Amino acid sequence: MTVGASNQLHPIAVLTAGALRLFVLATGLALMPQPAAAVPLDGAALSWPCGLPFIGILLSIAAGPLLFPKFWHRHYGKIAAAWSAVTLAAIALAVNPATALDAFVDAMLDDYLSFIVVLFALFTVAGGIIVTGPLRGAPLVNLALLALGTAMASAVGTTGAAMILIRPLIRANEERRYNAHVFVFFIFLVANIGGALTPLGDPPLFVGFLRGINFFWTTRHLLIETLVVAGLVLTIFFVLDAWLYAREDRAIAAPDAKPREPVRIRGGINFLLIAAIIAVILIAAAWRPGISVNLRGTEIALQNLLRDASLVLIAVMSIVLTPDEHRAANGFSFEPIKEVAKLFAGIFLCIMPVLAILQAGKAGAFAWLIGMVTDPAGRPNEAAYFWLTGGLSAVLDNAPTYLVFFQLAGGDPHELMGALSGTLAAISMGAVYMGALTYIGNAPNLMIYAIVSERGIRMPSFFGFIGWSLICLVPVLALVATITSHF
Numbered sequence: 001m002t003v004g005a006s007n008q009l010h011p012i013a014v015l016t017a018g019a020l021r022l023f024v025l026a027t028g029l030a031l032m033p034q035p036a037a038a039v040p041l042d043g044a045a046l047s048w049p050c051g052l053p054f055i056g057i058l059l060s061i062a063a064g065p066l067l068f069p070k071f072w073h074r075h076y077g078k079i080a081a082a083w084s085a086v087t088l089a090a091i092a093l094a095v096n097p098a099t100a101l102d103a104f105v106d107a108m109l110d111d112y113l114s115f116i117v118v119l120f121a122l123f124t125v126a127g128g129i130i131v132t133g134p135l136r137g138a139p140l141v142n143l144a145l146l147a148l149g150t151a152m153a154s155a156v157g158t159t160g161a162a163m164i165l166i167r168p169l170i171r172a173n174e175e176r177r178y179n180a181h182v183f184v185f186f187i188f189l190v191a192n193i194g195g196a197l198t199p200l201g202d203p204p205l206f207v208g209f210l211r212g213i214n215f216f217w218t219t220r221h222l223l224i225e226t227l228v229v230a231g232l233v234l235t236i237f238f239v240l241d242a243w244l245y246a247r248e249d250r251a252i253a254a255p256d257a258k259p260r261e262p263v264r265i266r267g268g269i270n271f272l273l274i275a276a277i278i279a280v281i282l283i284a285a286a287w288r289p290g291i292s293v294n295l296r297g298t299e300i301a302l303q304n305l306l307r308d309a310s311l312v313l314i315a316v317m318s319i320v321l322t323p324d325e326h327r328a329a330n331g332f333s334f335e336p337i338k339e340v341a342k343l344f345a346g347i348f349l350c351i352m353p354v355l356a357i358l359q360a361g362k363a364g365a366f367a368w369l370i371g372m373v374t375d376p377a378g379r380p381n382e383a384a385y386f387w388l389t390g391g392l393s394a395v396l397d398n399a400p401t402y403l404v405f406f407q408l409a410g411g412d413p414h415e416l417m418g419a420l421s422g423t424l425a426a427i428s429m430g431a432v433y434m435g436a437l438t439y440i441g442n443a444p445n446l447m448i449y450a451i452v453s454e455r456g457i458r459m460p461s462f463f464g465f466i467g468w469s470l471i472c473l474v475p476v477l478a479l480v481a482t483i484t485s486h487f
Contacts, residue, residue, distance in 0.1 A: 040102075041091065041095070041099060041102075041103045041106075041352060041353070041356045042095070042356065042360070043353070043355075043356035043357040043358065043359050043360030043363075043364045043365075044360040044363040044364055045094060045095055046091070046094050046095075046353050046356060046357050046360075046364075046365065047094065047365055048357070048365040048366070049090070050087075050090045050091065050094055050353035050354075050357070051353055051354045051357065052090075053083045053084075053086045053087040053090065053350045054083075054087070054347075054350040054351055054353070054354050056083050056086070056350075057079075057080060057083040057084075057346050057347060057350045058395060058440070060072075060076075060079050060080075060083065061343060061439070061440065061462060062461070062462035062463060063462070064076065064079065065461065065462075066461050066462070076339065076342065076343065077342040079346075080342055080343050080345065080346025080347075081346065083346055083349075083350050084345070084346045084349040084350060087349055087350045087352065087353065088100045088101075088103075088104055088349065090353065091103055091352070091353060094353075102298070103352050104349065105295055105298050106298045107348050107349055107352055108345070108348070108349075109295060109298055109300055110298050110299075110300065111348055111400075112344070112345060112348040113308065114304060114307070114308060115203070115344070115348070115399075115443070116340075116341050116344065116345075117308045117311050117312060118159070118277075118281070118311060119159055119337065119340065119341075119443055119444075119447070120311075120312075120315060120337055120341075121277050121311040121312065121314055121315045122157065122159040122160045122163055122274070122277060123159070123163055123336070123337045123447065124315040124318055124319065124337075125163075125270045125273045125274055125277065125314065125315060125318040126159075126160060126163030126164045126270065126274065127163065127167075127318075127327055127330055127332040128267040128269075128270040128318050128319075128321075128322035128326055128327060128330075128332075129164055129265065129266075129267045129268075129270045129271070129326075130167070130265070130266045130267055130326045130329050130330050131165075131167075131168040131264070131265050132264050132266070132329070135168055135171065135172040136172055137169075137172040137173030137175075137176050137179065137182065137245075138245065139238055139241045139242040139245050141172060142169070142172070142173065142182055142237075142241055143234060143237065143238045143241070145165055145168065145169050145172070146182075146185060146186060146189050146190065146234060146237060147234060148165065149161045149162065149164075149165045149186065149189065149190035149194060150189045150190055150193060150194035150230050150234070151194065152164070152165075152190075152194070153190055153191075153193075153194030153195040153201050153202075154194060154195055154196065154197035154198045154200065154201035154219075155198070155200065155201075156200070156274055156278065157195065157200050157201060157202075157278075158190065158191045158192060158194065158195040158201060158202055158442065158444050159191075159443065159444045159447070160274055160277075161190050161191075161194065161195075162186070162190050162191045162444045162447070162448055163444075163447075164274075165186075165190065166183075166186065166448055166451055166452070167330045167331065167332075167451070169182065169183070169186060170183075170451075170452060170455050170457065173457075174455065174456075174457070176245075176248060177247075177248055178244040178245075178247065178248065179457060180457060180458060180459050180460060181237075181240060181241065181244065181468075182237075182241065183448060183449075183452045183457065183459060184459075184460065184465065184468045184472075185233065185236075185237040185472075186448065187436060187439075187444075187445050187448055187449075187465075188233055188436045188469075188472070188473055189230060189233055189234065189237075190444075191435075191436065191442055191444035191445050191448060192432060192433065192435045192436035192441070192442055192444075192445070193226065193229055193230050193233065193432065193433055193436065194226075194230065195432060196218060196222050196225075196226045196428070196429065196432040196433065197218055197219045197222060197223060197226060198215065198216070198218065198219060199213075199215055199218075200278060200281070200282075201432075202398070202431075202432045202435070202442065203398065203399035203442070203443075204393070204398045204399045204401070204402030204403075204428065204431035204432060204435075205218055205402075205428060205431075205432065206281075206285075206399075207399050207402055207403050207406070208402065208406060208413075208424075208428070209285065210285055211406065211411070211413055212413030212414070213413050213416070213417060213424070214417060217417055217424075218428055221421065221424075221425050222425060222428060222429060225425075225429060225480055225484055228480055229433060229476055229477065229480055232476045232479070232480075233472070233473065233476055236472055236476070240472075266326055267322050267323075267326045269318075269321050269322065270318055270322060273314050273317060273318050273321075276314050277311060277314055280307055280310045280311060280314070281307065283303075283307075284303045284304060284306065284307035287303045288301075288303065289302050289303060293305070331454070331455060333454070335450070335454060336447055336450035336451045336454060337447065339446070339450045340443060340446050340447050340450065343440075343446065344397075344440075344443060344446075347397060347440060348397075351396055351397065351400065354396065355396070355400050355404060358370070358404045359404055359407065361408065369388065370408065372384050372388060373385050373388060373405070373408065373409075380409060380420065380422075380423045382422045382423055382425075382426040383426070383481060385405060385409070385423055385426040385427050385430065386426035386427075386429060386430040386481055387430065387481075388405070388430070389401060389402065389405045389426070389427045389430030389431050389434075390429075390430030390431065390433060390434030390437070390477070391430075391434065391437075392404075393430060393431045393434050393435050393437075393441055393442075394434050394435065394436075394437035394438045394440075394441040394469075395438060395440065395441070397435075397440065397441065397442070397443075398431040398432065398434070398435035398441055398442055399431075401431060402427060402428070402431040405427045405430075405431075406424075406427060409423045409424070409427065429480075433473075433477055434477065436469065436473060437466065437469040437473065437474075438462065438465065438466055438469070439462055439465055
């Protein structure tokens with residue numbers, strides 16, 4: 001996942017090119033003969049080998065930058081597209097070509113489009129905020145930045161908090177010899193754990209909110225657990241960072257003797273634009289005009305179309321209203337979001353049969369996995385929900401995984417907030433906390449990796465990052481799972 005040179009096109013040209021591609025795709029689909037009704041992808045009709053392309057794309061993301069970095073950087077989009085084509089071919093053979101096409105349209109226009117537009121808007125707007133001044137990567141400074149980002153994540157989203165703070169954190173630590181661990185813990189805390197308290201914080205919780213979960217339910221029920229997890233992980237980080245900082249070259253680690261400018265934040269208009277992004281998302285979630293466009297059986301609601309168009313407009317406003325020198329000082333380019341867009345397009349397509357099989361429940365090829373979340377009497381096993389939701393969130397992306405287990409637990413928001421509140425808490429914590437276990441568990445993870453790598457900092461490999469998770473994060477989660485009142 002090595003990121004190369006910055007995009008040399010003007011940002012407006014990049015936006016225009018992307019919009020034209022989406023317009024051509026939508027026009028082509030609209031002109032095709034439309035079926036009377038879309039045939040849903042039936043997971044019961046799929047066998048487990050249909051999930052092999054998903055394993056293939058995961059292994060490519062893991063091994064490509066390690067084994068053939070130059071080839072991977074030049075062709076990662078083509079590799080993701082190839083695995084996607086294999087997935088669609090497998091569905092066409094297992095069911096029929098029409099269902100494969102319907103599944104493609106549904107995944108791209110109903111799931112992926114909204115996902116990538118929100119990320120793009122937050123990435124672009126936050127890229128116009130620049131923090132300058134005497135920030136140095138001393139342990140207390142790093143601890144403060146990570147704690148601040150963790151606290152911000154539930155208010156402005158994990159993506160928003162990460163994009164605002166990642167570049168100041170890079171500048172503070174770029175001269176340190178040992179610095180990769182700072183960004184590993186940044187992913188743990190700011191891109192994942194910190195988003196556990198509101199639907200704005202992390203996509204899985206927003207999925208629950210759209211399905212009837214009260215906006216402040218997670219704030220009331222997960223506050224203590226989130227404070228404990230974040231506090232323990234921050235403590236581990238501070239101890240490790242202080243130890244590594246003590247081993248730094250004193251000429252680098254020592255503060256400059258000359259006075260420096262105070263900490264300043266520029267591009268403040270972008271904070272208002274981030275607030276506008278949040279407002280647009282909430283309004284679209286609450287407004288239900290009942291008007292939609294049908295493309296091959298996929299209903300695209302008017303509020304979602306207007307939401308996505310508004311988010312793109314906000315991104316354009318950020319580009320127009322923010323001086324170019326602010327983004328230049330941030331080292332901003334569109335390459336990281338391009339990488340995330342291409343790889344997650346492949347992931348969203350390759351994951352389709354896996355999610356369909358899971359959603360088939362006991363009728364699907366993964367029935368043995370589903371059976372693990374209930375006891376012999378049929379009651380939900382909350383610990384199993386926590387670990388299975390979390391473990392699968394690490395590799396399947398946490399938002400669709402949350403939805404699978406939400407539906408498996410009954411899908412009734414009133415029951416899940418009442419008699420099954422422990423089950424809902426287990427699903428929520430597993431999806432949010434363990435989205436941090438891999439680079440692909442939550443979209444900001446991969447974006448942070450791409451930005452940090454672009455700045456020349458050597459991040460752990462895919463499997464190396466999992467090693468960090470197993471050593472530093474999983475024991476904390478196991479402790480909290482043992483002592484929590486929910487299960």
